[in-house]
Amino acid sequence: MRSLTDNKTAVALFAGVTLVGALSACSSTATTADVGSAETTVPDATATGAEYTDGTYTESGNYTSPDGQEQVDVTLTLESNVITDVTVVGNGDNPSSKQFQGEFINGIAAEVVGKNIDELSVDKVAGSSLTSGGFNNAVDAIKADALAE
Amino acid sequence: MPSPSKQFDAIGAPWQIDTADPLDPEVFAAIQRRIEQFDRTYSRFRDDSLVSRIARTPGSYPFPPDAPPLFELYRRLYDATAGAMSPLVGRALEELGYDRTYSLQPTATRTRVPDWHEAISWNGSELTTLTPAVLDVGAAGKGYLVDLVAEVLAEYGVSSATVDASGDLLHRGDGELRVALEHPLDTSKAIGVVTVSNEAICASAPNRRAWAGLHHILDARTGLPTDRIIATWAIAPTALEADGLATALFFADPAKLAEEFDCQWVRMLSTGRVEHSADFTGELFL
Numbered sequence: 001m002r003s004l005t006d007n008k009t010a011v012a013l014f015a016g017v018t019l020v021g022a023l024s025a026c027s028s029t030a031t032t033a034d035v036g037s038a039e040t041t042v043p044d045a046t047a048t049g050a051e052y053t054d055g056t057y058t059e060s061g062n063y064t065s066p067d068g069q070e071q072v073d074v075t076l077t078l079e080s081n082v083i084t085d086v087t088v089v090g091n092g093d094n095p096s097s098k099q100f101q102g103e104f105i106n107g108i109a110a111e112v113v114g115k116n117i118d119e120l121s122v123d124k125v126a127g128s129s130l131t132s133g134g135f136n137n138a139v140d141a142i143k144a145d146a147l148a149e
Numbered sequence: 150m151p152s153p154s155k156q157f158d159a160i161g162a163p164w165q166i167d168t169a170d171p172l173d174p175e176v177f178a179a180i181q182r183r184i185e186q187f188d189r190t191y192s193r194f195r196d197d198s199l200v201s202r203i204a205r206t207p208g209s210y211p212f213p214p215d216a217p218p219l220f221e222l223y224r225r226l227y228d229a230t231a232g233a234m235s236p237l238v239g240r241a242l243e244e245l246g247y248d249r250t251y252s253l254q255p256t257a258t259r260t261r262v263p264d265w266h267e268a269i270s271w272n273g274s275e276l277t278t279l280t281p282a283v284l285d286v287g288a289a290g291k292g293y294l295v296d297l298v299a300e301v302l303a304e305y306g307v308s309s310a311t312v313d314a315s316g317d318l319l320h321r322g323d324g325e326l327r328v329a330l331e332h333p334l335d336t337s338k339a340i341g342v343v344t345v346s347n348e349a350i351c352a353s354a355p356n357r358r359a360w361a362g363l364h365h366i367l368d369a370r371t372g373l374p375t376d377r378i379i380a381t382w383a384i385a386p387t388a389l390e391a392d393g394l395a396t397a398l399f400f401a402d403p404a405k406l407a408e409e410f411d412c413q414w415v416r417m418l419s420t421g422r423v424e425h426s427a428d429f430t431g432e433l434f435l
Binding site: 112113114115116117118120121122123124125126127128129130 | 162163291311313314315316317318326327328329330331332333335336337338339340341342350351352353354355356357358380382417421422423433434435
């Protein structure tokens with residue numbers, strides 16, 4: 001891991017965006033589903049043509065909560081001007097900061113890309129319960145009725 | 150898996166038990182007796198069960214010794230979900246068509262799901278019902294039965310085993326299992342993989358038990374199927390907890406559940422996005 005020395009602008013910019021997310025999480029209980037997408041283009045890179053150096057960066061951000069000054073640490077990985085990974089660690093001491101930072105961190109969500117189960121080496125698959133017997137027969141019967149009508 | 154497997158159907162789903170050595174017929178017979186005993190108490194789908202007797206006549210009913218953990222978990226989850234997850238959704242499920250004969254034909258009637266305190270009282274061994282309450286323990290019952298089957302195995306000295314009741318999976322003993330998280334919209338695909346060892350992973354999704362635009366995961370506060378979440382996974386020390394939590398994740402703020410229970414979780418929203426607990430040890434294909 002490289003510390004942030006050579007490219008403060010990019011990360012500070014992103015940390016700023018992240019903190020807006022964290023603070024908005026305080027004002028509403030909704031999860032901040034849009035904040036931590038896995039593939040987020042660094043906004044300035046395309047606009048200015050700037051090239052960011054690939055690597056992993058960590059920066060701390062401060063904000064003022066009703067209970068005082070709080071800090072979150074943001075670590076992100078840049079590859080070809082795209083953020084490919086984000087980790088946020090909350091350092092809140094008071095209960096409400098812990099709660100909101102926790103909700104924010106847990107709320108990091110992203111679109112998933114399905115992979116073929118056949119191509120994964122797994123022992124088991126966890127999905128909804130398979131049905132047997134009665135339920136399947138009932139569904140078949142209803143389908144048959146629907147076709148007959 | 151190199152382990153010998155025993156496959157069978159029980160309580161409306163296919164099961165598989167993997168053990169290091171082939172399962173002794175005597176042990177399997179004991180497992181079947183245990184399942185039958187559980188079904189005779191808790192099944193809403195058979196006329197001769199205790200739950201069906203309770204549905205016909207209000208009163209006080211002593212329950213078998215396996216009941217306290219089940220009712221206690223239901224009560225904790227009822228509180229953690231502000232009443233959304235309730236064992237009292239049985240009548241609403243029947244009215245929507247998920248009934249004993251699997252009519253799958255919704256009726257015009259919609260009876261409000263009663264609050265816990267207006268319908269039932271559990272004193273640790275006896276359930277008192279004040280109205281003809283239709284109990285449905287489907288949200289945690291199968292997971293609990295998985296734990297109970299593992300207990301039977303342990304009684305017979307089989308301490309390393311995987312009990313897979315399809316959707317509810319418990320690993321006990323040596324080794325570990327790599328488990329794919331099935332994509333609810335394309336069951337040939339997985340959204341991630343996680344390794345479990347000496348713990349349970351339970352999944353829940355409405356995709357396989359759906360009919361007439363309805364499905365079987367009801368919010369007790371509305372009596373209607375949920376629609377914001379389309380799949381959940383919970384990893385917990387027991388299948389009872391993991392199964393109950395997998396259902397609760399359809400309704401509750403996950404942070405609140407994680408405060409109350411020792412669990413990891415993942416859930417998929419109807420928008421296709423995925424949320425997970427900060428301590429989730431698996432890999433998601435993001």
